[in-house]
Amino acid sequence: MSTAIEVSNLSFRYAGATQWALRNVTLSIEEGEFAVFTGATGCGKSTLFKCLIGLIPQMYPGEYLGRVVVKGLDPAQTPVSRMAQRVGMVFQNPDNQLFALTVENDVAFALENLGLERAEIERRITKAFRMMGIEDLRKRSPFELSGGQKQRVAIASILALEPEILILDEPTSSLDGATAKKLLEELGEISKREEITVLLSEHRLDLVVREATRLIVIEEGKILSDGDPREVVHHLLEDDYEKVELPKLPRLAWMMGLRRADKIPLTKEEFVETLLEVGK
Amino acid sequence: MSFLVTALIFGEYWGGMLTVSTAIILTQLVFLKLAKSARYMLSTMRGAIPLVAIVFLLSLLGVLESAASSGELIYKALASSIRFLAFLTSFNIFFLTTSPDEFGQLLLKLKIPYVYSFTFVAAVRLAPVIADEAQEIIDAQRSRGVEFERGSPFRRMRALVGLFVPLLINSLRRAYEMAEALEVKCFGASEKRTTYREMRATGRDILSAVMVIAALTLVLTARSLRLFSGLP
Ligand SMILES: Nc1ncnc2c1ncn2[C@@H]1O[C@H](COP(=O)(O)OP(=O)(O)OP(=O)(O)O)[C@@H](O)[C@H]1O
Ligand SMILES: [Mg+2]
Numbered sequence: 001m002s003t004a005i006e007v008s009n010l011s012f013r014y015a016g017a018t019q020w021a022l023r024n025v026t027l028s029i030e031e032g033e034f035a036v037f038t039g040a041t042g043c044g045k046s047t048l049f050k051c052l053i054g055l056i057p058q059m060y061p062g063e064y065l066g067r068v069v070v071k072g073l074d075p076a077q078t079p080v081s082r083m084a085q086r087v088g089m090v091f092q093n094p095d096n097q098l099f100a101l102t103v104e105n106d107v108a109f110a111l112e113n114l115g116l117e118r119a120e121i122e123r124r125i126t127k128a129f130r131m132m133g134i135e136d137l138r139k140r141s142p143f144e145l146s147g148g149q150k151q152r153v154a155i156a157s158i159l160a161l162e163p164e165i166l167i168l169d170e171p172t173s174s175l176d177g178a179t180a181k182k183l184l185e186e187l188g189e190i191s192k193r194e195e196i197t198v199l200l201s202e203h204r205l206d207l208v209v210r211e212a213t214r215l216i217v218i219e220e221g222k223i224l225s226d227g228d229p230r231e232v233v234h235h236l237l238e239d240d241y242e243k244v245e246l247p248k249l250p251r252l253a254w255m256m257g258l259r260r261a262d263k264i265p266l267t268k269e270e271f272v273e274t275l276l277e278v279g280k
Numbered sequence: 281m282s283f284l285v286t287a288l289i290f291g292e293y294w295g296g297m298l299t300v301s302t303a304i305i306l307t308q309l310v311f312l313k314l315a316k317s318a319r320y321m322l323s324t325m326r327g328a329i330p331l332v333a334i335v336f337l338l339s340l341l342g343v344l345e346s347a348a349s350s351g352e353l354i355y356k357a358l359a360s361s362i363r364f365l366a367f368l369t370s371f372n373i374f375f376l377t378t379s380p381d382e383f384g385q386l387l388l389k390l391k392i393p394y395v396y397s398f399t400f401v402a403a404v405r406l407a408p409v410i411a412d413e414a415q416e417i418i419d420a421q422r423s424r425g426v427e428f429e430r431g432s433p434f435r436r437m438r439a440l441v442g443l444f445v446p447l448l449i450n451s452l453r454r455a456y457e458m459a460e461a462l463e464v465k466c467f468g469a470s471e472k473r474t475t476y477r478e479m480r481a482t483g484r485d486i487l488s489a490v491m492v493i494a495a496l497t498l499v500l501t502a503r504s505l506r507l508f509s510g511l512p
Contacts, residue, residue, distance in 0.1 A: 053464060055460055059460065059463065080463040080464065084463070084464045084466050085466065088464070089464040093457060096454055097461040097465075099398075099401070099465075100405070101404070101405060105476065108477075110465035111476070112475060113468065113470060113473060115469075115470030115473055115474050117474065125476075143408050158464070158465075161465075
């Protein structure tokens with residue numbers, strides 16, 4: 001496995017702000033990982049993501065220290081439109097990312113901007129529609145879709161770029177729990193099947209602990225905890241950390257006194273297993 | 281129906297200037313038939329009736345002094361109303377038959393840079409989003425007891441400030457977010473942008489074009505011969 005993203009000692013302060021939004025962040029993400037970023041609102045998740053694709057510092061002025069390497073490119077120096085061909089970025093609010101008046105044209109939009117041939121556009125958007133399971137929305141207008149459908153269209157329009165890394169900033173913030181869970185599971189599938197490295201931010205850890213290969217907790221611009229989700233959750237439980245919504249099953253197990261780091265249950269099956277073991 | 285209708289409307293529009301408004305409305309009905317949306321169009325026009333009535337009344341008042349007889353007065357007022365109606369139907373047909381995407385493509389065909397046609401499409405795309413947002417703010421303000429429809433003009437103005445300030449701030453934030461989204465969708469990355477769905481002129485488009493040109497020639501010759509000088 002090789003490294004997809006390497007962040008060293010990154011600090012950033014928005015122009016005019018007194019506080020640093022990122023403080024000395026060091027982080028490395030391997031190819032194929034499904035990395036989940038969490039932390040209280042305003043902790044700097046979106047800021048970090050914007051650094052990875054170069055929107056910071058290229059679009060946002062401010063004080064930028066440290067170094068970022070993404071797929072061998074320096075996002076601070078590479079035009080965002082070039083970064084974007086390898087690193088797809090989906091923002092929180094789909095309304096501000098959909099530009100065309102039919103879903104189909106919207107998913108084709110980025111490819112048109114790249115000047116691809118019509119046959120190639122057709123191939124890629126058909127694949128993106130299939131991946132997101134929205135073939136039936138092709139001719140619809142983005143206005144008349146539900147929030148969840150809009151979010152899927154927004155993701156499809158980025159998947160059509162065939163990125164090697166996919167970054168999603170709070171992709172589920174406007175979705176209910178069940179819908180959100182389904183979307184995240186599908187993203188997990190896509191990540192494995194298409195070998196796409198996925199980075200996303202999520203407040204409700206319950207929804208992602210199963211998919212995640214990596215969990216990163218950020219607090220006030222610093223990395224508080226980073227590693228295997230089970231270990232990170234264990235760590236948070238030990239510290240009685242209250243700034244993120246901890247998953248329910250591990251918390252329950254913790255309260256029942258089942259506190260072994262390697263036995264923190266993330267799924268129902270693991271929970272039952274842990275209980276049975278204790279029963280013996 | 282597609283972009284040819286655009287050309288058509290502008291053609292018709294000149295016709296309107298030439299005060300053959302009634303003829304225009306009639307020809308427009310023919311085009312509507314071509315566009316297969318006649319009934320829908322008529323239903324949307326119903327809302328325009330009060331407007332037309334107002335135009336009629338206003339012109340009635342406006343020409344009051346200059347008119348020689350009451351007959352001429354009513355004739356002139358009627359003329360302005362019909363002219364107004366022709367104007368309305370022209371726009372209505374344009375927006376009913378031409379999607380902004382198509383209009384954007386027409387602009388491209390006319391060799392206007394993509395940035396401009398994109399701006400147009402994006403503006404149209406945004407209109408319902410902003411309308412939703414305005415409604416949300418109005419609801420939020422209402423739930424705090426702000427009244428938009430009652431009170432003295434001064435109070436109403438103040439209520440509107442409470443609507444426009446958040447709307448403006450939201451628009452700025454939205455502009456930023458849209459700019460970011462455009463960046464990551466490689467906007468302007470290639471000199472030679474391609475189009476996934478291209479429009480082609482169909483038989484009906486060509487028929488409309490021929491009709492427009494015929495009508496336009498007719499109107500222009502009629503005008504040069506001063507045939508209609510007395511008509512509304
Ligand atoms: N454009 C900006 N100008 C100045 N300060 C900003 C700007 N955007 C964000 N900040 C500040 O930077 C800090 C980090 O914000 P960021 O949006 O990255 O947080 P976040 O973790 O994404 O939060 P959320 O979960 O609410 O999305 C916050 O203190 C915020 O106020
Ligand atoms: Mg954020």
